[in-house]
Amino acid sequence: MRATDAPILTAAEMRAVEAACFARGTSQAELMECAAAAVAREAARFARGRSILVLGGPGNNGGDAFAAARLLAAAGHDVTVGALGGRWSGAAEAMQAAWRGPTVDLADAPAQPVVVDGLFGIGLSRPIEGEVATAIARLRAAAGFVLAIDIASGLDADTGAAAGAVLRADATLALGAVKRGHLQGEGVAATGALLVDPIGLAVRSEVRMLAQPRIAPPGSDDHKYTRGLVGVVGGAMPGAARLAATAAARGGSGYVVLASADARVPLDAVVHREEIDPDRAAAVLVGPGLGRDDKARRTCEQWLTSNCALVIDGDALALVDVDSLARRPAPTILTPHAGEFARLFGPPAGDRIAAALEAARRSKAIVVLKGAATVIAAPDGSARVVQPPAWLSTAGTGDVLAGLVAARLAATRAPMRAACEAVWLHARAARLAGPALVADDLPMHIPHAIAECL
Ligand SMILES: NC(=O)C1=CN([C@@H]2O[C@H](COP(=O)(O)OP(=O)(O)OC[C@H]3O[C@@H](n4cnc5c(N)ncnc54)[C@H](OP(=O)(O)O)[C@@H]3O)[C@@H](O)[C@H]2O)[C@@H](O)CC1
Numbered sequence: 001m002r003a004t005d006a007p008i009l010t011a012a013e014m015r016a017v018e019a020a021c022f023a024r025g026t027s028q029a030e031l032m033e034c035a036a037a038a039v040a041r042e043a044a045r046f047a048r049g050r051s052i053l054v055l056g057g058p059g060n061n062g063g064d065a066f067a068a069a070r071l072l073a074a075a076g077h078d079v080t081v082g083a084l085g086g087r088w089s090g091a092a093e094a095m096q097a098a099w100r101g102p103t104v105d106l107a108d109a110p111a112q113p114v115v116v117d118g119l120f121g122i123g124l125s126r127p128i129e130g131e132v133a134t135a136i137a138r139l140r141a142a143a144g145f146v147l148a149i150d151i152a153s154g155l156d157a158d159t160g161a162a163a164g165a166v167l168r169a170d171a172t173l174a175l176g177a178v179k180r181g182h183l184q185g186e187g188v189a190a191t192g193a194l195l196v197d198p199i200g201l202a203v204r205s206e207v208r209m210l211a212q213p214r215i216a217p218p219g220s221d222d223h224k225y226t227r228g229l230v231g232v233v234g235g236a237m238p239g240a241a242r243l244a245a246t247a248a249a250r251g252g253s254g255y256v257v258l259a260s261a262d263a264r265v266p267l268d269a270v271v272h273r274e275e276i277d278p279d280r281a282a283a284v285l286v287g288p289g290l291g292r293d294d295k296a297r298r299t300c301e302q303w304l305t306s307n308c309a310l311v312i313d314g315d316a317l318a319l320v321d322v323d324s325l326a327r328r329p330a331p332t333i334l335t336p337h338a339g340e341f342a343r344l345f346g347p348p349a350g351d352r353i354a355a356a357l358e359a360a361r362r363s364k365a366i367v368v369l370k371g372a373a374t375v376i377a378a379p380d381g382s383a384r385v386v387q388p389p390a391w392l393s394t395a396g397t398g399d400v401l402a403g404l405v406a407a408r409l410a411a412t413r414a415p416m417r418a419a420c421e422a423v424w425l426h427a428r429a430a431r432l433a434g435p436a437l438v439a440d441d442l443p444m445h446i447p448h449a450i451a452e453c454l
């Protein structure tokens with residue numbers, strides 16, 4: 001199952017869900033059989049008849065591995081287990097005992113085209129080093145495909161940090177929920193394609209993967225003003241504001257006004273004015289290409305103290321402070337990249353999701369922390385995470401996103417919903433634009449992305 005809309009938990013939250021499940025009468029062995037069935041199904045799908053090496057570690061991740069090996073062998077696959085440990089307990093011990101096929105020590109495990117990694121899961125307690133590190137490097141180099149059970153061995157389940165060696169996966173089957181470590185640190189590169197199986201656990205969390213939104217089309221009574229006027233404040237680098245204004249227009253705004261010293265508009269449908277009327281604007285975007293001089297500072301201050309719903313991006317993020325944001329009487333959405341975030345809120349330690357949630361709580365704003373995993377965090381403790389295509393890492397794509405956020409804010413007047421819609425549409429437009437995209441290509445794909453959400 002793809003990870004769309006899946007809950008995202010810390011290791012401690014996952015263990016609490018597991019404990020509640022046991023308290024309701026499910027045994028560890030039953031849960032492990034469920035996990036193993038899901039692992040065996042995915043491994044068989046990827047193996048397509050090739051020989052499989054299943055790596056079984058000393059804990060319950062190893063228990064899942066032994067049980068999956070049994071199910072795969074029963075289905076006719078050629079399976080060898082490379083074992084690490086030797087003193088299993090509980091359900092893992094029962095699964096190890098029930099495995100009757102070939103078992104070798106991890107250090108002697110034969111290289112195979114397909115590896116199922118059940119060495120360590122959320123219980124990793126120290127760096128992978130020495131013989132284990134040597135063995136996984138050898139097996140990884142020889143394998144065509146590695147499927148990680150729950151999380152790639154060597155990753156911290158909460159931060160994705162790898163203090164030692166990591167067995168990089170081509171795909172990971174997360175059990176019960178996505179773990180924060182799949183989405184940050186070394187986890188971004190080491191997780192591969194992220195799949196989730198609920199294994200029968202009903203997990204509730206307000207931190208989830210971003211799902212495709214449902215977008216409401218305009219009503220028959222709507223006109224350009226009711227659909228929301230977006231004001232884009234231009235500045236020293238007018239190209240950035242033009243990109244944002246184009247994205248705002250393509251993002252479903254009723255009306256886009258670009259206020260800039262440079263009178264060139266990117267589309268005839270975008271109106272150029274000296275000033276934006278705060279009483280008319282449903283959302284105002286300040287920041288892309290604004291500059292950081294005194295004039296920019298005054299402009300920023302004027303909008304910060306206004307009653308307008310604001311999207312604050314780029315240069316403007318360097319001209320505001322957390323307390324002023326928290327005092328704003330109207331909704332605010334901040335769209336920092338990692339550097340802008342660090343300047344405003346301090347560098348995020350390890351867990352970017354936790355850092356974005358804390359920033360949202362402090363600033364009383366929706367925080368869109370951009371990057372390879374983009375986190376959308378709200379002051380109420382809810383968050384959504386998405387992994388946009390890496391081709392977005394090119395200049396100006398953030399300006400497009402900011403314009404799109406403003407468009408959805410004007411259309412919905414609901415800041416968290418607006419940010420989620422915009423981030424999803426932006427990633428989708430990037431996929432539609434394809435490899436080697438440039439920021440100018442993105443806006444024309446936004447209407448197609450919107451059409452998929454109606
Ligand atoms: N939660 C759920 O709902 C479900 C969870 N399930 C599964 O359980 C997994 C969690 O299992 P877990 O808690 O037993 O921990 P696990 O990851 O196997 O590792 C702990 C063992 O590894 C050892 N060890 C650690 N680091 C090491 C190192 N660097 N080098 C060497 N050894 C090291 C550590 O030793 P210790 O620290 O105790 O000395 C201990 O022996 C989870 O990821 C999922 O797959 C499913 O079965 C069903 C539903």
Ligand SMILES: Nc1ncnc2c1ncn2[C@@H]1O[C@H](COP(=O)(O)OP(=O)(O)O)[C@@H](O)[C@H]1O
Binds near residue numbers: 314
């Ligand atoms: N490695 C990456 N993988 C996926 N998306 C990325 C990556 N790097 C950057 N992005 C996305 O590209 C955009 C860049 O925004 P930003 O840094 O503000 O650029 P600019 O200021 O040039 O417009 C963001 O939406 C971000 O999420």
Ligand SMILES: [K+]
Binds near residue numbers: 152
């Ligand atoms: K693993």
